[in-house]
Amino acid sequence: MPAAAFAPTKRPISRINSMKRDWEEEEEQAVPWSQSPPRVGRKGALPTREPSPPPMQDPLETAADRRRKAILAAMSGDQNSAPPTKSASAPARPVAGSSNSSRSTTGSSTTAVGTSSSARAPLREVQELPSLTAAWGGDKKRSMPWEGDQPNKKPVRTTSSKSNKSDASTGAMNIVQKISLSLEQQKVLTLVVQEGKNIFFTGSAGTGKSVLLREIIKNLRQKHVKAPDAVAVTASTGIAACNIGGVTLHSFGGAGLCLEPVDVLVSKIKKNKKAAARWLRTKVLIIDELSMVDGELFDKFCKIGQKMRKNEKPFGGIQVIVTGDFFQLPPVTKGGKSPKFCFDAATWKETISMEVNLTKVFRQKDQTFVNMLNEMRFGRMSQDTIARFKALNRPLKFDDDIQPTELFPRREDVERSNTFRLNALDAETQTYTASDTGAVTDPVQREKMLANFMALQQLELRVGAQVMLIKNVDEQLVNGSIGKVMGFVHKALFTTDLQGRWMPEGDLADLEENEREKRERLREMLLARASSSMKVLPVVEFRVPGGTRHMLVEHDTFKNELPNGEVQVQRSQLPLILSWAMSIHKSQSALERVKVDLGKVFEKGQAYVALSRATSLEGLQVMGFSGDKVQAHPRVEIWSRNLRDLNTV
Numbered sequence: 114m115p116a117a118a119f120a121p122t123k124r125p126i127s128r129i130n131s132m133k134r135d136w137e138e139e140e141e142q143a144v145p146w147s148q149s150p151p152r153v154g155r156k157g158a159l160p161t162r163e164p165s166p167p168p169m170q171d172p173l174e175t176a177a178d179r180r181r182k183a184i185l186a187a188m189s190g191d192q193n194s195a196p197p198t199k200s201a202s203a204p205a206r207p208v209a210g211s212s213n214s215s216r217s218t219t220g221s222s223t224t225a226v227g228t229s230s231s232a233r234a235p236l237r238e239v240q241e242l243p244s245l246t247a248a249w250g251g252d253k254k255r256s257m258p259w260e261g262d263q264p265n266k267k268p269v270r271t272t273s274s275k276s277n278k279s280d281a282s283t284g285a286m287n288i289v290q291k292i293s294l295s296l297e298q299q300k301v302l303t304l305v306v307q308e309g310k311n312i313f314f315t316g317s318a319g320t321g322k323s324v325l326l327r328e329i330i331k332n333l334r335q336k337h338v339k340a341p342d343a344v345a346v347t348a349s350t351g352i353a354a355c356n357i358g359g360v361t362l363h364s365f366g367g368a369g370l371c372l373e374p375v376d377v378l379v380s381k382i383k384k385n386k387k388a389a390a391r392w393l394r395t396k397v398l399i400i401d402e403l404s405m406v407d408g409e410l411f412d413k414f415c416k417i418g419q420k421m422r423k424n425e426k427p428f429g430g431i432q433v434i435v436t437g438d439f440f441q442l443p444p445v446t447k448g449g450k451s452p453k454f455c456f457d458a459a460t461w462k463e464t465i466s467m468e469v470n471l472t473k474v475f476r477q478k479d480q481t482f483v484n485m486l487n488e489m490r491f492g493r494m495s496q497d498t499i500a501r502f503k504a505l506n507r508p509l510k511f512d513d514d515i516q517p518t519e520l521f522p523r524r525e526d527v528e529r530s531n532t533f534r535l536n537a538l539d540a541e542t543q544t545y546t547a548s549d550t551g552a553v554t555d556p557v558q559r560e561k562m563l564a565n566f567m568a569l570q571q572l573e574l575r576v577g578a579q580v581m582l583i584k585n586v587d588e589q590l591v592n593g594s595i596g597k598v599m600g601f602v603h604k605a606l607f608t609t610d611l612q613g614r615w616m617p618e619g620d621l622a623d624l625e626e627n628e629r630e631k632r633e634r635l636r637e638m639l640l641a642r643a644s645s646s647m648k649v650l651p652v653v654e655f656r657v658p659g660g661t662r663h664m665l666v667e668h669d670t671f672k673n674e675l676p677n678g679e680v681q682v683q684r685s686q687l688p689l690i691l692s693w694a695m696s697i698h699k700s701q702s703a704l705e706r707v708k709v710d711l712g713k714v715f716e717k718g719q720a721y722v723a724l725s726r727a728t729s730l731e732g733l734q735v736m737g738f739s740g741d742k743v744q745a746h747p748r749v750e751i752w753s754r755n756l757r758d759l760n761t762v
């Protein structure tokens with residue numbers, strides 16, 4: 114048990130035999146329990162607009178009963194049989210997209226980012242744009258992996274709150290806001306969902322392509338609600354596929370690496386019943402991170418669709434929605450061969466009826482920074498911009514101890530850096546091993562797919578470790594939130610104060626001194642006995658807009674799913690990674706504090722990807738900046754001259 118867990122006192126354990134009598138004494142004095150606001154607060158559940166009904170409890174059950182049950186359940190290692198804390202029965206805020214959230218059932222287009230004015234104020238409902246699918250009378254949809262309401266999925270439950278401290282460091286926190294799609298995002302949504310167009314939408318980093326794509330997927334699933342496998346969600350790489358809960362384009366195709374001629378690939382697919390059915394049933398094919406798809410592959414897929422479906426239309430008539438930024442990472446090529454981008458594919462023009470450029474940058478608020486990044490994207494930087502980037506070579510200073518996340522091109526560097534810093538912490542290691550399942554049995558393929566998850570097979574944490582949340586929990590705690598591990602505690606003993614701040618001794622807080630001492634000794638004894646059957650969970654203090662929030666982090670599920678719902682691989686793990694360092698490829702979210710050494714960058718577009726993760730210049734440190742590290746591919750630059758935004762098409 115690490116030092117911070119429960120902070121046990123070192124008094125000798127005595128009066129073990131008095132345990133029963135102690136409980137009985139309290140029972141006599143206790144009054145029947147009824148729900149009361151202070152207790153709700155103390156246990157950490159923030160009041161919601163419509164308070165959830167009190168949990169089913171014996172009205173005669175006393176506080177002592179509940180504590181005893183909690184500790185005994187903890188002892189037996191049965192977390193589910195422990196009497197639920199309010200946090201477990203009524204999550205502090207609606208878990209993003211949870212089954213009882215209105216957002217998940219309507220599938221309409223709002224992703225909320227917002228906060229209440231105080232931890233105890235009623236929460237705002239997630240606001241929704243009018244659903245495009247209302248007209249189709251959409252049924253309950255299949256939820257998206259980032260929404261947390263998979264049928265067998267245990268959502269991240271949190272007991273958390275924010276403190277209303279003002280942001281004392283860079284001032285670079287995102288302004289709290291609700292997200293509703295911009296006009297140009299809405300137009301694309303309409304073109305795709307209502308008009309059924311084949312569209313490629315692009316835009317510089319942070320223009321909301323991913324946000325829009327998620328809304329498109331939700332709405333398309335609503336539209337095709339009667340054919341759940343009609344919408345195939347894919348991406349060029351495993352990591353990108355994991356981010357949208359889909360599979361790689363290769364997995365969807367069912368023909369391996371697709372190096373053979375189309376006829377050979379088609380006969381290969383025909384021999385694979387599942388893959389053949391997929392090609393026939395798919396009505397919409399979505400491909401994310403298209404910049405990394407080779408143009409030859411695009412052509413092959415187009416022709417496979419025609420042959421499999423016996424339909425001359427591109428992709429055999431499947432609606433094709435593709436997105437990505439060709440200025441970011443290019444297709445992987447062998448032996449220094451120049452990549453063939455999808456826009457150069459022979460079938461591109463006949464397939465894609467509209468190319469749309471999103472123009473509004475959301476990630477960075479500072480127009481100077483947006484302009485600098487844009488110049489960098491095109492590989493044409495003014496002397497002024499070069500000087501500004503060079504000036505970012507200075508150490509960042511903050512008045513808390515959250516370090517900037519260092520971005521590296523190679524995974525080995527990431528691991529080395531994180532391990533070094535973890536080992537520097539003088540605290541006990543808690544190791545969390547993932548539980549992996551899924552239909553893919555080939556060990557090599559399975560390992561490869563599992564390696565694409567952000568969640569690690571083995572997660573090692575210590576008190577003081579800097580971590581990143583890798584799932585959206587609510588409007589404040591999102592994929593990319595950074596925090597520090599405060600300690601470890603068993604779920605049944607996790608208690609917070611009225612503001613939702615963790616109280617390691619919280620379950621003792623309302624007792625008289627002598628009673629409290631008895632309890633402390635009893636608890637020490639029970640915890641000492643609990644040994645390995647009692648797995649403690651990390652409590653993390655996250656930075657959120659306007660302050661910090663404490664959260665008990667529980668296991669969550671990550672999966673790769675084929676359009677028919679077949680789970681290829683699935684991992685249950687804590688939704689946390691160490692965040693002192695991260696790979697550029699995996700850094701999908703916005704980062705407030707970033708450090709990049711461009712001396713280590715080797716691919717075109719990689720420098721741009723890394724720097725564009727930063728939300729502000731104040732939170733960005735750049736080493737090794739030089740003009741030649743910042744190159745756009747000439748072919749992309751020429752192609753992009755004809756790209757139009759929605760105001761001009």
Ligand SMILES: Nc1ncnc2c1ncn2[C@@H]1O[C@H](COP(=O)(O)OP(=O)(O)OP(=O)(O)O)[C@@H](O)[C@H]1O
Nearest residue numbers: 292293294295317318319320321322323324475476
């Ligand atoms: N309509 C919107 N209103 C407010 N914020 C938005 C909107 N759309 C996107 N955002 C925010 O902008 C940021 C960037 O969005 P997103 O990750 O979707 O961009 P992207 O174009 O996919 O970026 P990248 O190419 O770098 O992956 C996110 O923090 C997202 O929440």
